[in-house]
Amino acid sequence: MQDIILLDNIYKIYDMGEVQVMALKGVSLTIQQGEFVAIMGASGSGKSTLMNILGCLDRPSRGNYYLEGIDVSRFSKNELAEVRNKKIGFVFQNFNLLSRTTVWENIELPLIYRKRMTKTDTDRVHQILNALGIETFKKHYPNQLSGGQQQRVAIARAIVNNPALLLADEPTGNLDTVTSMDVMNILQNLNQQWNITIILVTHENDIARFARRIIVLKDGEVISDTPSESYHFTPTSKTS
Amino acid sequence: MSILFKIAIRAIIRNKLRSSLTVLGIVIGVGAVIVMVSIGQGAKVIVEKQIESLGTNVLLIFPVSTLHTATRGVEGGVTLTAEDALAIKQECDAVTYVSPGIRATSQAIYGNMNWTTSVLGVGPDYQTIRNWPLSSGQFISPQDVNAMAKVCVLGQTVSANLFGALHPVDKIVRINNMPFKVTGVLSVKGESATGRDQDDTILVPYTTVQRKIMGITHVDMILASTVTSEARFEAIDQITALLRQRHRIRPNEENDFTVISQVEFASKIVETSRTMTILLGSIASVSLIVGGIGIMNIMLVSTTERTREIGIRMAVGAKEKDILLQFLIEATVLSSIGGMIGVVLGVVLSKFVSYFGGWPSLLSPLSIAVAFLFSNMVGIFFGYYPARKASRLNPIEALRHE
Structure with a gap:
């Protein structure tokens, strides 16, 4: 399998005036196409920083980051924006949907920042709406939806551009247990059946067990990188 | 570009009251410029008619x-x-x-x-x-x-x-x-x-x-x-x-003795009336600039308020240029809507002045065009700073903004 991500000795140093804070101290890891990885760690462990770098929202201070074989660690802001647009999908804890904007418009958002909307793009939005079982809400506004439904819309938006990598940052943090399981099942299905590479950031063991590999960070370093012991997968009809 | 235009229009419609109050500043500015200039031009017309009635070939000789x-x-x-x-x-x-x-x-x-x-x-x-x-x-x-x-x-x-x-x-x-x-x-x-x-x-x-x-x-x-x-x-x-x-x-x-030409004599008066037109026009322009500052103010509030929206857009791949254009278009659309309403208001008001005030007002297409263009420029000028501020946001911080 192809290395979708190769991190080579990544450092992130925040210059806080007098002191320098080292958020990442030489993180190296590889993630392959089709993996479902959970990144765990206490707050302050550097997992958010790693997440931002993986998501091309930020650049490492040192080290190299190869995404699909391309070194993106020295890309300009605009180049990073383009990488995010084409290769990365985000799912956030607080959903981050545009308010007063319909579900449909939220989902097509990554596509409108490309050159031109085509028939294929419209078909793609339809396909995703159907796959996630939210086509009945397409004209609704986010505030008319439940938390679980909103997170489905967010997932739909994350995969509409057919990304190489789906980054989920505490995707169940604002959801109750039942809905959390539901959302995790969707992610698992996307990983298994659509073969989307997923990186999940969480501090909950119950959520991390949906992944197949668990990386634990502490003080900006990887302290363990193991396959998930309790990995289980139950296909659901929603994403088939 | 057309997508960005759509986004901008939608943002304007979302905040109807705020948008219309913002527009009002420009409406008043453009309207005032048109009315003032047309009144000034009217004065010029009166003077020119009188010069014609004097005769352009008349000389006066005084002892x-x-x-x-x-x-x-x-x-x-x-x-x-x-x-x-x-x-x-x-x-x-x-x-x-x-x-x-x-x-x-x-x-x-x-x-x-x-x-x-x-x-x-x-x-x-x-x-x-x-x-x-x-x-x-x-x-x-x-x-x-x-x-x-x-x-x-x-x-x-x-x-x-x-x-x-x-x-x-x-x-x-x-x-x-x-x-x-x-x-x-x-x-x-x-x-x-x-x-x-x-x-x-x-x-x-x-x-x-x-x-x-x-x-x-x-x-x-x-x-x-x-x-x-x-x-x-x-x-x-x-x-x-x-x-x-x-x-x-x-x-x-x-x-x-002194020989004076009527034309030279009257052209001084024309000059005076031109000065008056410029004066009135510049006073009115001040209100247009004040309107522009209103736009800047609203756009600044708007970019702060919509920081998270900007963060989301950046996360899904909007470039600096996309964000800049979105807000710039928003400001320009606001100011040109204001400009258009202002033109209508200005035309109606100057007709009103000449009808009830008995003062001839001359609507010059040039002054209308200039006022309208100027209002657009005000939008671009005062919209640029907030738009640039928005486009320079850090996506990570913008996403975390409450």
Whole structure:
């Protein structure tokens, strides 16, 4: 399998005036196409920083980051924006949907920042709406939806551009247990059946067990990188 | 681009009240500019019409030198005579018609009506020089001048005050307690460039004024018309040379008379009215700029309020340029909507002013176009800073913004 991500000795140093804070101290890891990885760690462990770098929202201070074989660690802001647009999908804890904007418009958002909307793009939005079982809400506004439904819309938006990598940052943090399981099942299905590479950031063991590999960070370093012991997968009809 | 346009429009519609208040500033600005400029232009039109009524080929000759005007004033010049006028007519080939002018103030009486007005002694050419048709009767003839006849031609204001609805021709009015026969009535001329009622006058032969009313031998001024409007400079030179010779002025001496062209005289007034237009327009522009600051204010609030939206857009791949354009388009759309409403408001208001205020307003397409374009530029100018601020946001921080 192809290395979708190769991190080579990544450092992130925040210059806080007098002191320098080292958020990442030489993180190296590889993630392959089709993996479902959970990144765990206490707050302050550097997992958010790693997440931002993986998501091309930020650049490492040192080290190299190869995404699909391309070194993106020295890309300009605009180049990073383009990488995010084409290769990365985000799912956030607080959903981050545009308010007063319909579900449909939220989902097509990554596509409108490309050159031109085509028939294929419209078909793609339809396909995703159907796959996630939210086509009945397409004209609704986010505030008319439940938390679980909103997170489905967010997932739909994350995969509409057919990304190489789906980054989920505490995707169940604002959801109750039942809905959390539901959302995790969707992610698992996307990983298994659509073969989307997923990186999940969480501090909950119950959520991390949906992944197949668990990386634990502490003080900006990887302290363990193991396959998930309790990995289980139950296909659901929603994403088939 | 069209997508960004759509996004901007949607954002404007989302906040209807705020958007309309923002637009209001520009509406008032553009409206004010258009109204002010059209009022100023109207004033210019009035003045230009009056210049035309004066005649663009008319020269005035006064018996003072330009140098002495400042020290001695206009009074007391006795150097011009009716013979000077005749000589000008005969010897200056750039000049076609010449008439002396003597001004006196007198009371005119008809029956039990009386009216104090200016009595102007003129020659037969006066009517042609001033291009002033009669509404009835006849003008002063050369024979009247030779005979110092007690005849007069009434201006409309005088005619209305003495005769009302009666027909004045061949009636006798008393001027300075002397009976004058009315030979004609002038048509309406209206106000002069300086606001004097030109119809409030009685014209009599200049010889009659000299001998019978005032007992003088000089004239107050000489009016001359030139062949064409362009010939006036040549005519000024000819008249100056002739009068210097007639008045025996040595080469190193100052003129004891002044030749003024009506055009030059009136163009000063036009200049004044242009200055007024510029002044009014610039005062109005200030309100347009204030409107622009309003837009900037709202856009700044809006970018802060929508920080998370900007973060989301950046996360899914919006580039700096996309965010910049989105907010810039929003500001520009707001200001051009304001501009359009402002144009309509300005046009309606200036029609209103000219209808109820009795002031002619001239809507110049140029001022409308400039005001509209300026409003767009205000939008771009004041929208740029907030838009740039938005586009420079860090996506990570923007996403975390509550």
